[in-house]
Amino acid sequence: xxxxxxxxxxxxxxxxxxxxxxxxxxxxxxxxxxxxxxxxxxxxxxxxxxxxxxxxxxxxxxxxxxxxxxxxxxxxxxxxxxxxxxxxxxxxxxxxxxxxxxxxxxxxxxxxxxxxxxxxxxxxxxxxxxxxxxxxxxxxxxxxxxxxxxxxxxxxxxxxxxxxxxxxxxxxxxxxxxxxxxxxxxxxxxxxxxxxxxxxxxxxxxxxxxxxxxxxxxxxxxx
Ligand SMILES: [Zn+2]
Numbered sequence: 707x708x709x710x711x712x713x714x715x716x717x718x719x720x721x722x723x724x725x726x727x728x729x730x731x732x733x734x735x736x737x738x739x740x741x742x743x744x745x746x747x748x749x750x751x752x753x754x755x756x757x758x759x760x761x762x763x764x765x766x767x768x769x770x771x772x773x774x775x776x777x778x779x780x781x782x783x784x785x786x787x788x789x790x791x792x793x794x795x796x797x798x799x800x801x802x803x804x805x806x807x808x809x810x811x812x813x814x815x816x817x818x819x820x821x822x823x824x825x826x827x828x829x830x831x832x833x834x835x836x837x838x839x840x841x842x843x844x845x846x847x848x849x850x851x852x853x854x855x856x857x858x859x860x861x862x863x864x865x866x867x868x869x870x871x872x873x874x875x876x877x878x879x880x881x882x883x884x885x886x887x888x889x890x891x892x893x894x895x896x897x898x899x900x901x902x903x904x905x906x907x908x909x910x911x912x913x914x915x916x917x918x919x920x921x922x923x924x925x926x927x928x929x
Contacts, residue, residue, distance in 0.1 A: 726915065726923045739910065741778060741913075741920050743921070750793070750798040752844055753775050753800075754800050755803060768810050771918050772917050773917055780906070785890075800844050803833060804833070806833035807916060808827075808912050837907035839904075840898075840902075841900060853879055854876060854879055867896065867899045
Protein backbone atom coordinates (compact mmCIF):
# COMPACT_ATOMS: atom_id res chain seq x y z
CA UNK A 707 0.00 0.00 0.00
CA UNK A 708 2.21 2.87 1.16
CA UNK A 709 1.38 6.51 0.80
CA UNK A 710 1.76 6.59 -2.97
CA UNK A 711 -0.23 3.68 -4.36
CA UNK A 712 -0.28 3.19 -8.10
CA UNK A 713 -4.01 3.60 -8.29
CA UNK A 714 -4.15 3.32 -12.04
CA UNK A 715 -2.59 -0.14 -12.07
CA UNK A 716 -5.47 -2.18 -10.76
CA UNK A 717 -4.81 -5.58 -12.24
CA UNK A 718 -7.83 -7.73 -11.36
CA UNK A 719 -10.39 -6.21 -13.69
CA UNK A 720 -11.96 -3.85 -11.16
CA UNK A 721 -11.45 -0.12 -11.06
CA UNK A 722 -12.77 1.13 -7.75
CA UNK A 723 -13.64 4.71 -6.85
CA UNK A 724 -10.25 6.07 -5.81
CA UNK A 725 -10.46 9.79 -6.60
CA UNK A 726 -11.72 11.92 -3.72
CA UNK A 727 -13.71 13.99 -6.23
CA UNK A 728 -15.50 10.87 -7.51
CA UNK A 729 -16.45 10.01 -3.94
CA UNK A 730 -17.84 13.54 -3.39
CA UNK A 731 -19.82 13.31 -6.65
CA UNK A 732 -21.28 9.95 -5.67
CA UNK A 733 -22.49 11.36 -2.35
CA UNK A 734 -23.93 14.45 -4.01
CA UNK A 735 -25.86 12.11 -6.32
CA UNK A 736 -27.04 9.96 -3.44
CA UNK A 737 -26.51 10.83 0.19
CA UNK A 738 -26.55 7.12 1.11
CA UNK A 739 -23.10 6.82 -0.46
CA UNK A 740 -21.54 8.78 2.38
CA UNK A 741 -19.06 6.79 4.46
CA UNK A 742 -19.78 7.62 8.08
CA UNK A 743 -17.21 7.11 10.83
CA UNK A 744 -18.82 4.83 13.41
CA UNK A 745 -17.42 6.43 16.53
CA UNK A 746 -18.98 9.73 15.43
CA UNK A 747 -22.47 8.22 15.37
CA UNK A 748 -22.42 5.40 17.94
CA UNK A 749 -22.17 6.29 21.61
CA UNK A 750 -20.43 3.25 23.11
CA UNK A 751 -18.78 1.40 20.24
CA UNK A 752 -15.37 -0.15 20.97
CA UNK A 753 -12.99 -0.07 18.01
CA UNK A 754 -10.63 -3.03 17.94
CA UNK A 755 -9.40 -2.61 14.39
CA UNK A 756 -7.17 -5.65 14.01
CA UNK A 757 -5.71 -4.72 10.64
CA UNK A 758 -4.32 -1.57 12.23
CA UNK A 759 -2.17 -3.87 14.38
CA UNK A 760 -0.07 -6.95 13.67
CA UNK A 761 -2.69 -9.00 15.59
CA UNK A 762 -4.35 -10.36 12.45
CA UNK A 763 -3.87 -13.33 10.14
CA UNK A 764 -1.31 -11.53 7.98
CA UNK A 765 0.79 -10.75 11.08
CA UNK A 766 1.46 -7.33 9.63
CA UNK A 767 -0.12 -3.90 9.85
CA UNK A 768 -2.43 -3.44 6.87
CA UNK A 769 -4.04 -0.13 7.82
CA UNK A 770 -1.00 2.05 8.19
CA UNK A 771 -2.72 5.41 7.77
CA UNK A 772 -5.10 6.67 10.49
CA UNK A 773 -7.38 3.63 10.65
CA UNK A 774 -11.02 3.87 11.53
CA UNK A 775 -14.40 2.18 11.11
CA UNK A 776 -16.55 3.61 8.32
CA UNK A 777 -19.82 2.36 6.78
CA UNK A 778 -22.35 3.83 4.34
CA UNK A 779 -24.98 6.10 5.84
CA UNK A 780 -27.92 3.61 5.91
CA UNK A 781 -25.64 0.95 7.41
CA UNK A 782 -24.64 3.43 10.13
CA UNK A 783 -28.29 4.16 10.87
CA UNK A 784 -29.02 0.45 11.32
CA UNK A 785 -26.05 0.11 13.67
CA UNK A 786 -27.44 2.95 15.79
CA UNK A 787 -30.67 0.94 16.16
CA UNK A 788 -28.66 -2.17 16.99
CA UNK A 789 -26.65 -0.31 19.60
CA UNK A 790 -29.85 0.98 21.23
CA UNK A 791 -31.34 -2.49 21.26
CA UNK A 792 -28.21 -4.08 22.78
CA UNK A 793 -27.90 -1.39 25.42
CA UNK A 794 -31.09 -2.74 26.99
CA UNK A 795 -29.23 -6.03 27.52
CA UNK A 796 -26.23 -4.18 29.00
CA UNK A 797 -24.20 -4.87 25.88
CA UNK A 798 -22.21 -2.86 23.37
CA UNK A 799 -20.64 -3.46 19.96
CA UNK A 800 -16.96 -4.21 19.33
CA UNK A 801 -15.95 -3.53 15.73
CA UNK A 802 -13.00 -5.41 14.25
CA UNK A 803 -13.37 -4.04 10.72
CA UNK A 804 -15.85 -2.14 8.57
CA UNK A 805 -15.09 -0.31 5.28
CA UNK A 806 -11.89 -1.72 3.86
CA UNK A 807 -10.07 -0.01 1.00
CA UNK A 808 -9.89 -2.25 -2.08
CA UNK A 809 -6.07 -2.21 -1.98
CA UNK A 810 -6.23 -4.08 1.34
CA UNK A 811 -8.40 -6.79 -0.22
CA UNK A 812 -5.81 -7.19 -2.97
CA UNK A 813 -3.09 -7.48 -0.35
CA UNK A 814 -5.01 -10.15 1.62
CA UNK A 815 -5.46 -12.16 -1.55
CA UNK A 816 -1.82 -11.89 -2.47
CA UNK A 817 -0.79 -13.01 1.03
CA UNK A 818 -3.38 -15.70 1.67
CA UNK A 819 -4.66 -16.78 -1.73
CA UNK A 820 -7.61 -18.90 -0.51
CA UNK A 821 -10.80 -17.16 -1.61
CA UNK A 822 -12.86 -19.26 0.81
CA UNK A 823 -11.59 -16.93 3.51
CA UNK A 824 -10.43 -13.78 1.78
CA UNK A 825 -12.39 -11.99 -0.91
CA UNK A 826 -11.36 -12.42 -4.51
CA UNK A 827 -9.82 -9.24 -5.93
CA UNK A 828 -11.73 -10.01 -9.14
CA UNK A 829 -15.03 -9.37 -7.40
CA UNK A 830 -13.96 -7.36 -4.36
CA UNK A 831 -15.35 -7.57 -0.83
CA UNK A 832 -18.56 -6.16 0.59
CA UNK A 833 -16.20 -4.44 3.02
CA UNK A 834 -14.90 -2.49 -0.01
CA UNK A 835 -18.44 -1.20 -0.54
CA UNK A 836 -18.82 0.04 3.04
CA UNK A 837 -21.58 -2.53 3.51
CA UNK A 838 -19.97 -5.18 5.70
CA UNK A 839 -19.03 -5.05 9.33
CA UNK A 840 -17.03 -7.50 11.47
CA UNK A 841 -18.13 -7.28 15.05
CA UNK A 842 -18.67 -8.87 18.43
CA UNK A 843 -20.27 -7.88 21.73
CA UNK A 844 -18.96 -6.62 25.07
CA UNK A 845 -20.43 -5.96 28.50
CA UNK A 846 -21.03 -2.27 29.11
CA UNK A 847 -20.50 -2.80 32.86
CA UNK A 848 -16.89 -3.98 32.73
CA UNK A 849 -15.83 -3.80 29.08
CA UNK A 850 -15.27 -7.54 28.83
CA UNK A 851 -15.88 -9.16 25.48
CA UNK A 852 -18.52 -11.88 25.40
CA UNK A 853 -17.14 -15.38 24.82
CA UNK A 854 -17.62 -16.34 21.21
CA UNK A 855 -16.86 -19.61 19.37
CA UNK A 856 -13.46 -18.46 18.06
CA UNK A 857 -11.21 -15.44 17.87
CA UNK A 858 -11.63 -13.01 14.96
CA UNK A 859 -10.38 -14.30 11.59
CA UNK A 860 -10.18 -17.88 12.79
CA UNK A 861 -10.45 -19.81 9.54
CA UNK A 862 -11.83 -23.01 11.05
CA UNK A 863 -15.15 -24.88 11.06
CA UNK A 864 -15.76 -23.64 14.61
CA UNK A 865 -16.13 -20.14 13.18
CA UNK A 866 -19.05 -21.19 10.98
CA UNK A 867 -22.29 -19.85 12.46
CA UNK A 868 -24.01 -23.20 11.77
CA UNK A 869 -21.51 -25.27 13.80
CA UNK A 870 -23.16 -26.75 16.91
CA UNK A 871 -21.38 -25.72 20.11
CA UNK A 872 -21.03 -27.65 23.35
CA UNK A 873 -20.82 -24.53 25.50
CA UNK A 874 -24.40 -23.25 25.78
CA UNK A 875 -23.29 -19.81 26.95
CA UNK A 876 -21.02 -19.31 23.93
CA UNK A 877 -23.80 -20.62 21.72
CA UNK A 878 -26.24 -18.13 23.23
CA UNK A 879 -23.78 -15.25 22.76
CA UNK A 880 -23.25 -16.11 19.10
CA UNK A 881 -26.97 -16.54 18.49
CA UNK A 882 -27.81 -13.24 20.18
CA UNK A 883 -25.36 -11.39 17.93
CA UNK A 884 -26.75 -13.06 14.82
CA UNK A 885 -30.37 -12.50 15.85
CA UNK A 886 -29.98 -8.80 16.51
CA UNK A 887 -28.01 -8.22 13.29
CA UNK A 888 -30.53 -10.16 11.20
CA UNK A 889 -33.41 -8.28 12.80
CA UNK A 890 -31.92 -5.03 11.50
CA UNK A 891 -31.29 -6.24 7.96
CA UNK A 892 -27.88 -7.89 7.99
CA UNK A 893 -26.90 -11.41 6.89
CA UNK A 894 -24.22 -13.43 8.65
CA UNK A 895 -21.45 -14.89 6.49
CA UNK A 896 -21.64 -18.73 6.37
CA UNK A 897 -18.04 -19.24 7.50
CA UNK A 898 -17.54 -16.28 9.88
CA UNK A 899 -19.77 -15.64 12.90
CA UNK A 900 -18.42 -12.05 13.12
CA UNK A 901 -19.06 -10.94 9.49
CA UNK A 902 -22.34 -9.31 8.52
CA UNK A 903 -23.44 -7.96 5.14
CA UNK A 904 -25.94 -5.17 4.84
CA UNK A 905 -28.94 -6.07 2.68
CA UNK A 906 -28.70 -3.98 -0.47
CA UNK A 907 -24.87 -3.97 -0.66
CA UNK A 908 -25.11 -4.47 -4.43
CA UNK A 909 -26.18 -0.81 -4.80
CA UNK A 910 -22.82 0.46 -3.57
CA UNK A 911 -19.59 0.71 -5.52
CA UNK A 912 -16.20 -0.70 -4.62
CA UNK A 913 -13.96 2.00 -3.19
CA UNK A 914 -10.28 2.54 -2.59
CA UNK A 915 -10.08 5.78 -0.65
CA UNK A 916 -7.85 5.77 2.42
CA UNK A 917 -9.34 6.50 5.83
CA UNK A 918 -7.61 9.89 6.12
CA UNK A 919 -8.85 10.81 2.65
CA UNK A 920 -12.47 10.07 3.61
CA UNK A 921 -12.06 12.15 6.77
CA UNK A 922 -10.67 14.97 4.68
CA UNK A 923 -13.51 14.84 2.14
CA UNK A 924 -16.54 14.42 4.41
CA UNK A 925 -16.59 18.01 5.74
CA UNK A 926 -16.76 19.23 2.12
CA UNK A 927 -20.15 17.56 1.62
CA UNK A 928 -23.08 19.92 1.45
CA UNK A 929 -25.50 19.22 4.25
ZN1 LIG B 1 -15.71 -9.36 7.25
